[in-house]
Amino acid sequence: MFTDKDIAKFRAETDGTQKVIHFNNAGASLPSNPVRDAVIDFLKEESIIGGYEIQMKRADELEAAYDAIARLINAQSEEIAILENATAAWNAAFQAIDWQEGDEIICNRTDYASNYLAYLHHPRKPVIKVIPNDANGDEDIEAFEKLFTNKTKLVAICHMPTNSGHLAPAEEIGAICKRKGVLYLLDACQSAGQYPIDVEKIQCDMLSATGRKYMRGPRGTGFLYVRKSVLPKLTPYTIDLHSATWTGERSYSIRQDARKFENWEGNRANQIGLKVAADYAYEAGMENVWQRVQALGKQLRDGLSQMDHIKLHDHGTQLGGIVSFTVEGVSAPDVMYWLLERG
Template structure:
């Protein structure tokens, strides 16, 4: 392994070979308390937030304590507005095309329901679909006269663009929904190619970017999706309970929320109301203002760090981890061929993933096990009951990676309790 940078205590700059002046790992670690207390490899679950994010949340809570929640929100109004601008800048959108939610699952549910698919509509979902969204799709399929189809895949288990093109050529009303990066592997779906095919055939395109925003450089206009939803807590390093969605302006204008709220609608006569323009028509009034302000800081940090550099650094780091794991006897990397996102999955012969995670935790290494129940169309389809998931971020250095690899080797060798 050569491309994972080490934070050098004698230097204020540590960098990736591909972008020697782009990712300052020493700086990222210095502002990340958890990075010096453990080896954290769970960015795909909930990344370590940087100190400025935490400080902003606490400061607003203190203001609420002092003057009240409504009054504190009024003072922060301009900064909250900047959250929309920052999200738009990160995604290549307009501020009026951004909606804020408490979770990506909420955003996906609200926006899919707003489509109100008519009987005979076809729902085409990627095998990479996460359990929460899959359950919604299956419920919609069971409760209404819509068809649910799992999209055909290629040899790398990505959506087959050729097969999708052929499928959509019949002209049926179709909603295509894709998980950009799944919870269960480092696969990256061909999002822009899906967008080209969906646009060609007039299909509606929803992108679940829960695991990609913050690690991949994303331009929604280039991708061609009508809707993108993501969480704050993962690779964006924002607080839990935050999320955002991009809603194409034309899509927003044509669709209404199924449960309008005072945030996105005005009740102007006894039995009539008018919804707001833009993506905010899908929002609700109540929100954790402190957490949203923290997300704004996280968004600005991601923009400043630079997403092209971040994407390459994370991809190379994950690639090095996969390469190292493949050299350990008894360890099998579970990622599909060609996977290159900052999520690495593996199994160890005769050691349950949950036990691996427990033994790693005893060595201050954070990882998670992902069961097939979180991705039946992926792990279940492959006959894999569960995997160990590793997901690095820019605060991980070579010492972290060395500790991870040596610990996994020890577990595989049956050396429980050893480094």
């Protein structure tokens, strides 16, 4: 558990806390000063020696970003791809699956809209099955097991939605997927950085996340984890000279690690910032972060529940730092602007 001294240190290392009370972490958190400084320092040097030159000069630091992300989620660095956002990472995995007519997807009710649109847009038109919630608002695990058939191709779960603190039972779901032999894709866009993710305990085959939310990294960063044993089963839907090698006039070979889902061009300054953010989160201790986030979420919910004309919309037995509520007779944008005006 964090001490008052720890909290004071984190706040001292985040200049924005001296100016605003920032509640929009589900959108984009305030980056720490070390993240900000790492990005700016990289760009300053790039402006002096050139983009390709600094990439060569600081290759070890750029490579260390994969190690930092892997350490944070208990993965191996060759299982990590760095992409521009969580949706790109999620789609890189989803589109790489060998979909056939009649294949089925099982998802939860809190799935992200962009993910659901990808199901609908896919040319193979997979059958979509949605896990019902139980009386507490949690995924009904017994009902979930009954959704499987011999056509079930993928279980795609949103770990925590963009509009609620609800935490899906990722480990329970992973154990069932493992037993059934079905691919498991976890959208950890909102949970990465606030919840202690361990891909070995969760048993997911693929996991996508962003850098800008609770990881407190730069915007325009994300990553994809793909279990080493699953990598040979997935074919990237696009390739270039980074993800593949042109071996002959009519032949090529795709690289064997998760970087086959990347393309050659990328924001190297932001990659350094993502590395610093992953290290910062790991060194803070994700169990401590999760305890703190839960405590602050409860404090906010308890306070809001005592106020007239406010309705909370959280559901589920385990809640994180995202708190959803409405104010009677006032639109959500109006509430947002009212709060913004008051810092």
